[in-house]
Amino acid sequence: MVCIIKGSVSKEMKFLVDHMLGKLAKYLRFMGYDVFYPPHNMDDDEIIRIAESEERKIITRDKELAKRANGFYVKSEDYREQLKIVAKKFNLRMRKDMFLSRCSVCNEPLVKVPKEEIRGKVPEYVYETHDKFYMCPKCHRIYWYGTHTERIEKEIRKILKEGEKDEN
Ligand SMILES: [Zn+2]
Numbered sequence: 001m002v003c004i005i006k007g008s009v010s011k012e013m014k015f016l017v018d019h020m021l022g023k024l025a026k027y028l029r030f031m032g033y034d035v036f037y038p039p040h041n042m043d044d045d046e047i048i049r050i051a052e053s054e055e056r057k058i059i060t061r062d063k064e065l066a067k068r069a070n071g072f073y074v075k076s077e078d079y080r081e082q083l084k085i086v087a088k089k090f091n092l093r094m095r096k097d098m099f100l101s102r103c104s105v106c107n108e109p110l111v112k113v114p115k116e117e118i119r120g121k122v123p124e125y126v127y128e129t130h131d132k133f134y135m136c137p138k139c140h141r142i143y144w145y146g147t148h149t150e151r152i153e154k155e156i157r158k159i160l161k162e163g164e165k166d167e168n
Contacts, residue, residue: 013090016047016056018065023079024086026105030152032098035107044068059086083156084163094157100143103136110134110143118142 014034017025025037036056038047044062048069051058058071066073072089074082086092102109113135119127122142134143143149 013092014054014056016051016054016058018047018058018060018062020061021059021074021079021082024059024074024082027079027083027152027156028086028092029102029104029107030099030149031092031094031156032101033092034102037107057090080159083159084166087160088163088166092160094153094160099153100134100145100149103139103141103143105141106136106138108136108138111137113142 014036015025015028016036016038017028019038019040022037025035028035034056036050036054038050044065047058047065050056051069051071058065058069059074060066060069060071061074061077063073065071072086074085076082076085100110111134113133115127115131115133118133122133122144126144126146130144130146132144135141136143
């Protein structure tokens, strides 16, 4: 008998989110999920090849691609609705240890950087009022828990909560 502990399934789940779902890709990355976002000129064969070789679940608004690749078809054009449906389908959760662990632009895992190295790279008031900073090794964007990320975190929590309510 296979016993699945709730939440553990989605722990290492990886996705390939097609280019019509850019904001969804970004939000999933904020949640800490590994999301490959192909350039818009990539053809379906290549998309399917990457998804298979990297064991990624395809999430797409392309019905035909979903069918061919055994992917998950998302009908809604609204990112909130998309996130709600995807979170429900794959049992995704908002986890404190995963939130803000990945660059929302490049998908790279963020690394912690000493505060001294950040001086001059973030607004002065941010530097003065925060102690923990993270950097994307690829694009060098700096992340911290501030009003912007707090707003995103709250929004995601709200969306997931709404999804739970819909179930009942
Ligand atoms: Zn980056």
